[in-house]
Amino acid sequence: MRLITQFLATCTGVVLTCSSALAAPVPPSDQPVHSSTASQHLVFAHYMVCYATYGETLEGYQREIREAQAAGIDGFALNVGAWSREPHYPRRVRLIYRAARELGTGFKLFFSVDMSNVTDILDRVRTYARHPNQFVSRDRIVVSTFSQERLAWKEKVLAPLKQEGIDVFFVPYFYPRPQATELPDYPTVAKLLQYHAGTVDGLFYFGAAGTSRQLAEANGAYAKALREAGTLFMASYTPTYWGLAQPPGRRYFETDGGEGTAHQWQAIIAGGKEQT
Numbered sequence: 396m397r398l399i400t401q402f403l404a405t406c407t408g409v410v411l412t413c414s415s416a417l418a419a420p421v422p423p424s425d426q427p428v429h430s431s432t433a434s435q436h437l438v439f440a441h442y443m444v445c446y447a448t449y450g451e452t453l454e455g456y457q458r459e460i461r462e463a464q465a466a467g468i469d470g471f472a473l474n475v476g477a478w479s480r481e482p483h484y485p486r487r488v489r490l491i492y493r494a495a496r497e498l499g500t501g502f503k504l505f506f507s508v509d510m511s512n513v514t515d516i517l518d519r520v521r522t523y524a525r526h527p528n529q530f531v532s533r534d535r536i537v538v539s540t541f542s543q544e545r546l547a548w549k550e551k552v553l554a555p556l557k558q559e560g561i562d563v564f565f566v567p568y569f570y571p572r573p574q575a576t577e578l579p580d581y582p583t584v585a586k587l588l589q590y591h592a593g594t595v596d597g598l599f600y601f602g603a604a605g606t607s608r609q610l611a612e613a614n615g616a617y618a619k620a621l622r623e624a625g626t627l628f629m630a631s632y633t634p635t636y637w638g639l640a641q642p643p644g645r646r647y648f649e650t651d652g653g654e655g656t657a658h659q660w661q662a663i664i665a666g667g668k669e670q671t
Contacts, residue, residue: 436667441507441601441631442471444487451487456494460502470503470530472539478515488519495528503530505537508567513551520552524561532627535564539599539629544569549594565594566629568601577604578613584620597627603636604646607655611662618666630663632656 440463449455463471473491477484495502504523508516520538523529530537544567546552553563571579571587579587588598600617602610614630621628634656638646650656 437469437503438467439470439472439503439505440468441474443474444484444491445474445476447487451483451490453490453494453497456487456491457498460494460498460500464500464502470505472505472507474507474509474541475519476509478510478512478519485519485522488523492523492526492528496526502528504528505530505539508538508540508543511543511546513546516552517555520556520561520563521559524556532564535562535596537564537566539565540567540569541601542568542570544572544591553594564596566597566599566627567591567595568599569595577602578609579616580613581616581619584616585623588620588624588626595626597621597629599629600631602631603633603648604638605648607650607658611659614659614662615666622666628666630666632659632663 447455449458460471471491473488475484475488479485492504495504504526506519506523508519510516520536524536548565548567553565556563569587569591570576571583572590576583584598588595591598598617598621600614602613605613610631610633617628618630633648634650636646636648650659
């Protein structure tokens with residue numbers, strides 16, 4: 396695995412994710428970007444579509460993709476918090492997918508759903524399911540989430556899409572319930588996976604609000620629980636976190652400089668070595 400030693404200021408997400416999937420050669424322009432289940436790990440930046448760092452232009456998004464790839468990032472997990480009611484979201488997503496396609500560098504894209512409007516979720520997935528830069532794992536398009544664990548994903552999203560010939564590889568970040576925690580331990584993760592068995596194909600840990608060591612421990616808990624279940628785990632690295640305004644104020648976490656960065660990545664790499 397390539398070690399990311401810096402985080403792109405232009406990639407406004409706070410989490411870098413990694414999943415075990417082999418990068419394939421750049422496919423023909425009418426075929427999705429595929430992966431296999433083999434050894435190489437891929438690194439994605441959790442990308443906040445609500446921001447347009449270099450402006451809402453094709454050239455601006457191509458610049459971000461080039462900068463990401465220069466830093467060793469394989470793709471963006473597109474965090475989309477709205478759709479039909481905020482038209483800048485579909486407009487920007489269209490430009491991002493177009494930018495990736497026209498660059499022709501095999502840059503991968505998938506959605507991190509941050510909303511519960513089923514109609515909008517279905518429309519988004521349908522629109523890009525067969526795009527050449529859509530990230531695919533095990534011949535299925537990858538979809539993730541930030542929360543949204545209360546949505547009936549299997550019945551309302553996954554089953555209807557499958558009936559249309561769109562098979563989804565679902566790797567969400569779900570908060571544990573009934574007691575939500577941002578730093579789950581092994582028993583909590585094991586219960587979370589058991590609760591959502593039959594719906595998820597793996598789990599993503601959106602680790603942000605915590606010290607480097609706390610985040611590394613939570614990643615380790617996920618890795619252990621999912622490894623034992625034979626299920627894919629998408630880990631996360633967070634360079635810094637400055638949360639939303641909430642009582643008693645905005646939370647801030649940083650990673651002790653290079654020491655914290657190295658600690659998180661070393662923990663991810665160690666966990667990945669034990670996975671199949």
